[in-house]
Structure formats: structure tokens, C-alpha cells
Amino acid sequence: MLRFLARFVLAAMFGSTVPLAASAQVRLVEATPAAQASAVTSITLRFSETIAPESASAAVVMTGMPGMSDHPDMKMAQVKARVGDDRRSILLTSPRPLPAGDYRVDWSATGADGQRVSGRHVFKVG
Numbered sequence: 001m002l003r004f005l006a007r008f009v010l011a012a013m014f015g016s017t018v019p020l021a022a023s024a025q026v027r028l029v030e031a032t033p034a035a036q037a038s039a040v041t042s043i044t045l046r047f048s049e050t051i052a053p054e055s056a057s058a059a060v061v062m063t064g065m066p067g068m069s070d071h072p073d074m075k076m077a078q079v080k081a082r083v084g085d086d087r088r089s090i091l092l093t094s095p096r097p098l099p100a101g102d103y104r105v106d107w108s109a110t111g112a113d114g115q116r117v118s119g120r121h122v123f124k125v126g
């Protein structure tokens with residue numbers, strides 16, 4: 001009886017943290033290229049959990065070019081994004097290698113908890 005009671009008390013104390021941990025929001029766990037690269041034609045964003053394909057999006061924005069001090073954000077329209085077959089990643093592909101410069105990937109995805117999360121990944125080509 002005492003053991004049962006102890007278990008009950010523990011469940012009451014910590015039970016609420018279990019659903020919270022299970023529904024932790026989706027996060028980016030890995031991205032390639034990581035920081036600096038050359039001849040980039042593909043970018044991969046890998047997430048901590050399965051994402052809903054219909055809600056996932058990602059776009060590549062060029063934020064800087066060598067020798068240009070005031071580069072405006074320039075969306076790389078030729079880069080196409082799709083959710084990976086594992087449904088835990090977003091793959092971006094460019095028909096041509098990205099020119100030398102600074103890039104930012106803006107992504108947005110919804111995990112199992114239904115919460116939409118967005119973030120950024122930056123890298124340099126050159």
C-alpha cells in the first residue's frame with residue numbers, strides 16, 4: 001500500500017513533466033553546409049522529430065557578396081525545397097552552385113505537438 005502511495009505521489013509530482021517532454025517542440029539538430037563551403041548545390045536541414053510536410057517551408061536568402069558592402073536580402077528563387085522521405089528533414093537544391101557570398105536559410109516547420117517553429121541557419125560560400 002505504501003509503495004502504491006509512493007508511486008501515486010511521484011506520478012502526481014512528476015507526471016505533468018512527461019507529456020511536456022514528449023511534446024517538446026521541433027528543433028533543428030543538424031544543417032549542411034555547416035559554416036563554410038564551396039560548390040554548394042544542396043542544403044539539408046535535419047530536425048529532432050517528424051515534421052508535417054504540408055506545413056514545412058524553407059528558403060535561401062543571399063545576405064552578402066564579396067566586395068559589396070550593402071547587400072540587400074536576395075531570395076534565391078531557383079532553390080527548391082522539399083521535405084525528405086524520412087519526414088525529419090528539409091532538402092534544398094539549386095540547379096547551379098551558389099555564388100560566393102553569405103547565405104541565410106529561413107525555415108519553418110510543425111512538429112508532432114502542432115506548434116509551428118521557425119529558425120535560421122547561416123553559412124558562407126567561397
Ligand SMILES: [Cu+2]
Nearest residue numbers: 062064065074
Ligand atoms: Cu547577391
